[in-house]
Amino acid sequence: MSAASHTPTRVPRRLADLDTPATLVEVPRLAANLRRGVDVADRDGLALRPHAKTHKTVEIARRQLATGAAGLTVSKLDELDALRPAGATSYLLAYPLVSAVKTARLVELVAGTPARILAALDGPAGADALSAAATRAGITLEVLIEIDSGLGRCGVAPNVAADLAQMAASRPGLRIAGVFTHAGHAYSARDTTELARAAQQEVDAVRHAARDIRAAGIACEVVSVGSTPTFLTRADRRGVTETRPGNYALLDRTQVALGVATLDQCALSVLCTVVSTGPGRAVVDAGSKVFGLDRGGHGVSLIDGYGEDPERGATLSWLSEEHGVVSDPAGRFAPGDRLRFVPNHACVAANLTRQLYFVDGDAVLDTVAVAAAGGGR
Incomplete structure (x- = not known):
């Protein structure tokens, strides 16, 4: 053997x-962290859609849903596929897909699960790829426009989100469901003032984008933010509908260093x-x-x-x-x-x-x- x-x-x-x-995962601490996450989301009047990339396990995902999470966030198609047994009714794939291979796989997963699946979009290439896959399959894919709230990674500036939304809405097989952002620049905060600034920046960015998209005549149901340090930092989150912290479930020395x-x-x-x-x-x-x-x-x-x-x-x-x-x-x-x-x-x-x-x-x-x-x- x-x-x-x-x-x-x-x-x-x-x-x-x-x-x-x-x-190791210390179960009493995990349970307390999950409860804290629901309490913070409830305090701010938000649905909690935790990012499962933190743990990548069906068991912790089930515990999150049982504790009050409304859905799950994932980064990759592998995560979406592997975590379907957790039984979430809604998933956000918070990663841009631009290749025919990946969009075809997404369509297969959408067809193979009763859950609602939202896909990320941050440019014309993604819109074209998602539209082509949806059209071939004869389905409609729901997409969220990714907004860059300060990290400088993926996403578009808030003031051009409406242009992208209009372009994507004109593509067959796509429906704009809303906007989302990740305030990853919060992890560079050197003090609580910088952290609070990042927390407000992410909110302001998606509110701006949602306002412009609605003004263009397109519905914007989901207004989503996500980052554990900003989630655990107070901000004016009026106009936001959901939050997507991931690390809050386990926590680590980085969150300790950030003071949350x-x-x-x-x-x-x-x-x-x-x-x-x-x-x-x-x-x-x-x-x-x-x-x-x-x-x-x-x-x-x-x-x-x-x-x-x-x-x-x-x-x-x-x-x-x-x-x-x-x-x-x-x-x-x-x-x-x-x-x-x-x-x-x-x-x-x-x-x-x-x-x-x-x-x-x-x-x-x-x-x-x-x-x-x-x-x-």
């Missing part, structure tokens, strides 16, 4: 039973074993292939190191692919010791593993498959 096909004979029941590295979470709210961690020690250092059995190399959002370094064990006072100073190095000048750690690190970016850590261990304290409750692990298509 190959190593890849080997199935352990012992079912892990306690943390001590787990081989490492093991990516604390370490004891972070639900995801990685259990590691010290495998070697040397002068001033301890080495654990997880590196960049487990934690990723993020030091903050979108290329901005906000954080020292790559993971933190708050109970043991240990920080991952640097990573290679299979090794994580902890500064240990006092020689506190010995081979065989276990450390449990909160990663900088929970979304990356979840994506880099095939399974999550649901835990409550020292008890291992369940093993959950990461249904859409990997880069995705």
